[in-house]
Amino acid sequence: MKTLKYKITLLLVLVMSSLLLAACGDSAPTKEAFPSPSTNAKASEIPVGTPGPVPGTVVKFPEDEAPHNVMTEWWYYTGRLKTADGQQYGVEFVIFQGLRANFPAAYASHFSITDVQSGAFKYDQRISISDSFKAGGTEGFNLKVTAPQKADWTMQGVSGKDNLKAAMDDGSYAIDLTVNDTTGIALHGGGQFSYGPAGASYYYSRPRMSVSGTISVGGTAKQIASGQIWFDKQWGNFLPLAGGWDWFSTQLNDGSEMMFYNLRDKNNSLIQVFGTYVPPCNGACTPNQPRKIYDLETSDLTIKANGEWVSSVTGVKWPSGWTISVKEKPGIPAMTLNYKPVIQNQELDTRKTTAVVYWEGDTDISGTKDGKPIAGSGYVELTGYDIGTTNK
Template sequence: MNRARKQHPYWLILVAVLGILLSSCGFPGMVSTTQQLPPVKPTPSPTPLPPARLPQDDGRHNNLTEWWYYTGHLTAKEATGKLRHYGFEFVIFQVLRADLPPFYASHFAITDKSKGTFQYDQRRIMSPTIARNDVKGFDLHIGDWTMQGYNGQDHLAASMQNYAITLQLAARKPAALHNGDGLIPYGLAGFSYYYSRTKMNVSGSIVDHGQMLQIEQGQAWMDHQWGDFLTLASGGWEWFSLQLHDNSEIMVYYIRDASGKVLATYVGYVDASGKDIVLPASALHTTILEQWKSPHTGFVYPSGWKIEITDKRIPITLLIKPVLKDQELVVKQTTGNVYWEGAVTVEGQKHGKPVTGDGYVELTGFTKKRQKAPGFS
């Protein structure tokens, strides 16, 4: 749980990474290790900071925290002609602290929409390679899990028991630089760069229980965020990346403190031409329709939403439903936390006309201490 999304759901608030013990919990981007590492104090953002530059900034950076985050939807065909449908999540985090080697953690998940199952895996590695600003894109490896890309032409490969993906992605729209220049200053809390590729075509293959299937149709959403910023510790967020079938995309998130109070709200809309429009938070109204209690952790998550955007330029009402209730990741071995991130369906109205779509939602901070999912306003 970009998601945005990454500000993003992994995001704004994250990461005093690696300064916690293996037994502790955090957010996506907060990585645990078996040893206590040097704490990092928040420092004022340098002034002025240059804007994000693409494609130069596709590659790795020498900052405290960085990640490349993909979610998407795939349709593959069996030899018999039968179609199968999947959702996927694949992320790699990079963490730099003091003079220690770079630390990498990764999550890979498949939502098998046809079978009604959810499966995930996780990996981590301390790399002897010094992180750097890549000259041309990124080339990341955690064993045979790989992530490569430059200028919106990306390649992903990951495998776990029962499932594997080998995917080629091609951006259909320019990257959306959040805040206009891709720069989010936090003052004393540091700074972050963040952009999204909200619509990427996907080709390649998926292996499903030993059977290789070619991708007939696929679309993905990619988030890249990096910077020197710290975490608020015990908060959380709800993040939505919605790809509508009329060739527009919406990103919505709420960031909350430990009590559930909303600290920040974001509403972004990308039109069919690729123009990124930030809408006022006052135009967003979200209602939780259902809740779901995890049988694995006992955490209670919202599970179904009604989102209304009342801005006159883009009036929208959407119903968002999880493809599966259980899309929870317990990834304490790599990033020390638990979160829900899963495929959703979208239907509703836009400008008074019917619209449908697909999406992903990320939910963090729903620990046992918060046994009731709060409503949005």
């Protein structure tokens, strides 16, 4: 049994790391491998409840909420919770799905909690396989990642009404959440873009989902009073060959949102910056209708790290705190935003499941928009900083 368990674990690590560790390839990619995503001009015109494809669009709802028969896919939730007793928690919950010919579907999952009050950051990770993979359909997704003698970690949802359950093995934290899309969908790059030789990706977000349910702390369930979750869904036959990336989600208190990321080669040279600005709904948005969006390109954004933090566990030196400048252009206001982690240590060592070390954490946002003060919250993800420096 131990030999079988070892072989299964090895298979999963190999499959999942091939999805995610391609970011750490031996050769630096050329700029041509990451062309700027081409915008789908019809992306914001999909009528509510449309059952099939609309001319000029590439993503269908609810069909594309379900799993796909592709190489790489993930369902990714990050956000901030506030409990009835006035406490604040950051949460990340993700399931990665990997498919390879002649192998069953492989799943890896990460679950983390940022406990602002205690200054603690805890995470757990799992891998599992499934012989019951089923792609497509109109019933959304129903995912689970199992572990022996432990409750399943699950994600279920359709039409922007999702349920999330996960519990850390040591009993420190658990979630049982219902999240509902309150504003609609952002189709990044119009919903699909190319990585050139590395493949093509579909990518959409539900940038502002309301939260109810409970978070358990040390075995005691606490009711969620308020909160907001950012959901990302990405899938396709792609393996991005970058050295790493910095990804930012942004939920501003005027109702607008923004996503952007940069890609770097193994020498930390910038390859690409891309993002999406989503203006406020102003009462005109519904959960399954794509929002009006504006593309952010390399020349529109300046991303500057303000400090650093060195992990005592892995030895990795991470940037910590950023100033983001956004140039004004049609549809996009000028912004200067400061992103400050609520605590510095939000590092995940997931070498047991996806073979990477990354930093992903809850972040306070302040600054100016159109010259006026603005605030908000978001999540930042950093990868690739462990190359050549990680403690074994």
